[in-house]
Amino acid sequence: MVIGSGPGGYIAAIRAAQLGRTVACVEQWKNPAGKPKLGGTCLNVGCIPSKALLASSEEYENTLHHLRDHGIGVENVTLDLSKMVGRKEAIVEKITGGVEFLFRKNKITWLKGHGKLTGKSGRGIGVEVSGDDETKAYWATDVIIATGSKARHLDDVPVDNVIVSDNEGALSFDSIPKKLAVIGAGVIGLELGSVWRRLGSDVTLLEALPTFLGATDETVAKEAARQFTKQGLKIHLGVTLGNVTTSATGVSIAFSDKDGADQTLDADRLIVSVGRIPNTDNLGLDSVGLFVDERGCIPVGEHCCTNDPHIYAVGDVVRGPMLAHKAEDEGVMVAEIIDGQKPHIDYNCIPSVIYTEPEIAWVGKTEQHLKAEGRAIKVGQFPMLANGRALGIGQTEGFVKIIADAKTDELLGVHIISVNASDLIAEAVVALEFKAAAEDIGMISHPHPSLSEVVREAALAVNKRALNI
Numbered sequence: 309m310v311i312g313s314g315p316g317g318y319i320a321a322i323r324a325a326q327l328g329r330t331v332a333c334v335e336q337w338k339n340p341a342g343k344p345k346l347g348g349t350c351l352n353v354g355c356i357p358s359k360a361l362l363a364s365s366e367e368y369e370n371t372l373h374h375l376r377d378h379g380i381g382v383e384n385v386t387l388d389l390s391k392m393v394g395r396k397e398a399i400v401e402k403i404t405g406g407v408e409f410l411f412r413k414n415k416i417t418w419l420k421g422h423g424k425l426t427g428k429s430g431r432g433i434g435v436e437v438s439g440d441d442e443t444k445a446y447w448a449t450d451v452i453i454a455t456g457s458k459a460r461h462l463d464d465v466p467v468d469n470v471i472v473s474d475n476e477g478a479l480s481f482d483s484i485p486k487k488l489a490v491i492g493a494g495v496i497g498l499e500l501g502s503v504w505r506r507l508g509s510d511v512t513l514l515e516a517l518p519t520f521l522g523a524t525d526e527t528v529a530k531e532a533a534r535q536f537t538k539q540g541l542k543i544h545l546g547v548t549l550g551n552v553t554t555s556a557t558g559v560s561i562a563f564s565d566k567d568g569a570d571q572t573l574d575a576d577r578l579i580v581s582v583g584r585i586p587n588t589d590n591l592g593l594d595s596v597g598l599f600v601d602e603r604g605c606i607p608v609g610e611h612c613c614t615n616d617p618h619i620y621a622v623g624d625v626v627r628g629p630m631l632a633h634k635a636e637d638e639g640v641m642v643a644e645i646i647d648g649q650k651p652h653i654d655y656n657c658i659p660s661v662i663y664t665e666p667e668i669a670w671v672g673k674t675e676q677h678l679k680a681e682g683r684a685i686k687v688g689q690f691p692m693l694a695n696g697r698a699l700g701i702g703q704t705e706g707f708v709k710i711i712a713d714a715k716t717d718e719l720l721g722v723h724i725i726s727v728n729a730s731d732l733i734a735e736a737v738v739a740l741e742f743k744a745a746a747e748d749i750g751m752i753s754h755p756h757p758s759l760s761e762v763v764r765e766a767a768l769a770v771n772k773r774a775l776n777i
């Protein structure tokens with residue numbers, strides 16, 4: 309029995325079905341029209357719809373500002389926001405329908421409603437499913453909890469998804485706000501802030517921490533701040549929020565800036581993107597002897613097993629980064645463990661991506677992290693500007709930075725800020741998983757002309773052997 313059908317849950321269900329289990333998956337999600345949906349946050353109101361809007365807004369910005377560099381003149385450019393949002397919704401419909409198809413194909417039963425653990429008996433682990441019309445009891449040999457997370461909201465700043473939105477409302481504005489405020493300059497703030505800036509909003513981000521993108525390699529974060537500021541995003545760091553007052557037409561945010569000066573930001577709309585919290589409401593954890601830790605996560609070991617050997621938890625509801633691909637990997641791992649196999653995840657090899665323009669992607673450790681560990685390292689960096697393909701497509705911002713062990717040359721971290729960084733990082737993930745040396749990437753043939761040559765040149769630069777600079 310899998311509870312939750314996001315990337316953690318639906319992938320676990322498919323893998324368990326492939327391995328011959330009888331699988332049911334409980335999912336309560338309904339779209340705004342009241343239609344039950346599989347796919348969880350990622351497919352319905354997260355990764356997939358945000359990337360659709362990022363693509364549309366990028367097309368718009370390119371048409372307005374960059375096509376003329378190619379000698380293409382376009383006049384009377386118009387923007388049909390409802391069509392753009394409709395396209396995003398059609399993509400969500402298609403991809404969530406795809407999961408329904410995969411469930412049918414793998415003979416996975418979709419139990420529509422809220423799943424709650426009810427205790428253990430001779431029949432197994434009890435799961436009660438409350439649907440629209442009835443509540444039914446089921447028993448399972450093994451349970452995988454994959455209930456995901458929900459947006460963290462701020463006390464005294466109610467989210468109505470009209471004036472004040474979390475990730476859900478910010479994907480479906482019915483008009484382009486003239487002034488948009490964002491609280492939290494993290495992943496969602498930067499991605500959705502970028503969408504609305506490209507479409508014409510004046511966007512200001514208020515971030516509590518004094519450093520920008522603290523988990524990112526410092527060289528990359530510095531370049532990102534430079535690029536985003538150049539694009540017009542206004543980013544205030546080290547902010548302390550004061551009163552947030554909303555009216556029917558807008559919002560007024562009092563805050564003190566990094567120097568302690570009191571300021572007020574007035575905007576038409578506000579996005580609150582201050583992190584997410586695990587979903588464990590009404591899950592009946594105590595009925596099976598489980599609990600949540602101080603962060604609200606279900607405690608699990610390295611292999612996602614709870615303190616009950618037949619109950620597992622994966623994805624956003626457990627420790628580790630809240631990333632769809634991390635949840636998927638854990639879902640596969642758990643299904644295989646239940647099958648008696650011995651899979652393993654190296655969490656150091658899980659990549660992170662921020663889908664701004666340029667994109668930011670990394671795997672392994674940052675330079676500041678390695679220095680704090682006292683590790684002797686060597687660093688190679690290569691700019692996109694020196695790459696023929698990047699010049700050809702007119703996207704020369706950013707670089708690839710590779711960090712290797714000073715003695716052994718083993719790859720320790722790869723950090724990319726560039727167009728298509730989300731795809732370029734995949735080569736680095738393979739290399740890290742296989743414990744490659746920087747030299748290994750430098751010795752491998754890369755297609756010419758391609759952006760991937762920058763990864764190779766950065767690897768060569770680690771040993772001062774870059775060729776095209």
Ligand code: NAI
Binds near residue numbers: 462494631
């Ligand atoms: P986040 O953790 O990335 O960023 C939240 C930011 O809000 C932090 O920088 C934090 O310091 C700041 N903050 C917290 N309280 C604040 C306050 N009172 N005033 C001002 N700033 C405050 O969380 P975010 O952006 O909400 O995303 C949630 C999760 O979703 C993340 O864990 C992320 O992993 C995941 N996600 C991943 C994406 C990707 O992989 N591309 C895309 C979108 C979300």
